[in-house]
Amino acid sequence: xxxxxxxxxxxxxxxxxxxxxxxxxxxxxxxxxxxxxxxxxxxxxxxxxxxxxxxxxxxxxxxxxxxxxxxxxxxxxxxxxxxxxxxxxxxxxxxxxxxxxxxxxxxxxxxxxxxxxxxxxxxxxxxxxxxxxxxxxxxxxxxxxxxxxxxxxxxxxxxxxxxxxxxxxxxxxxxxxxxxxxxxxxxxxxxxxxxxxxxxxxxxxx
Numbered sequence: 159x160x161x162x163x164x165x166x167x168x169x170x171x172x173x174x175x176x177x178x179x180x181x182x183x184x185x186x187x188x189x190x191x192x193x194x195x196x197x198x199x200x201x202x203x204x205x206x207x208x209x210x211x212x213x214x215x216x217x218x219x220x221x222x223x224x225x226x227x228x229x230x231x232x233x234x235x236x237x238x239x240x241x242x243x244x245x246x247x248x249x250x251x252x253x254x255x256x257x258x259x260x261x262x263x264x265x266x267x268x269x270x271x272x273x274x275x276x277x278x279x280x281x282x283x284x285x286x287x288x289x290x291x292x293x294x295x296x297x298x299x300x301x302x303x304x305x306x307x308x309x310x311x312x313x314x315x316x317x318x319x320x321x322x323x324x325x326x327x328x329x330x331x332x333x334x335x336x337x338x339x340x341x342x343x344x345x346x347x348x349x350x351x352x353x354x355x356x357x358x359x360x361x362x363x364x
Contacts, residue, residue: 160235161214169209172318176305180210182322185295188213191258192325194295195283195347197355198267200302202318204238207265207297210320216257216264218250218282251282258290268344283347284340287328294347296323298354321354 172178186192194215196207204217221240224230233240239257241250254264268281287294301318326347332339 161208161237164205164236165209168205172206172209175313176301176316176318178206178210179317179319180322181319182324183210185322185324186211186213186263187293187325189261191261191290192263192293192295193258193283193287194263194265194297194322195351196265196267196297196299197351198269199299200306200308202302202306203267203299204265206299206302206318206320211263213263216254216262218254218264218266221250251286254282254286255289258286258292264292268348281344281347284343287343288333288336288339291328291333293325293327294343295325296347296350296354297321298323298351298358300355300358319358321358323350323354326350 169178186194194207194211196203204219208215208217216237216239218239218241219233221242224233224240239250239253257264264286266281266283266286268283283294286292298321299318300321301316304316305313305318307314326343328339328343332343
């Protein structure tokens, strides 16, 4: 209940003040498991994706975000999965695997921090996709960094657009070759998000 109320409220807010546009919504399956993978440029990003989808989305967030008592309570209320950077603890990934196996959607921001480097990102996308044979939906968010820049206390007027690309289906080779398959998946999804970015910029300049 808390999740849907938050998404409904945020959707109205984003459409009213930021002219939220969602392109490629048909690429998100109406049922079945999938992984949405997006760039990360603002605290608004998870909410913008959640507000854009008609299905519930399970988000993973670094565990330190739960340290603030009130914000932590909110994250638990909307069922955000805490993810630790400690490689010896896989609780967050296990919960994400469970969600996918139940036919749900999981969203990841491999850059970790806002504007983080793709090269330094520890991407669990390939692992989750390989373990569950989940299709991957690339997404590119544009404008949230202007609406709520890093360190800003107030929103700024601008337009926000989310581009959802065509789903990426794992090949037999991706599934059979564990380490090599994960690496290939991770490289390919970054390429697809970059392709969405270029397409978004071309649309804006035409």
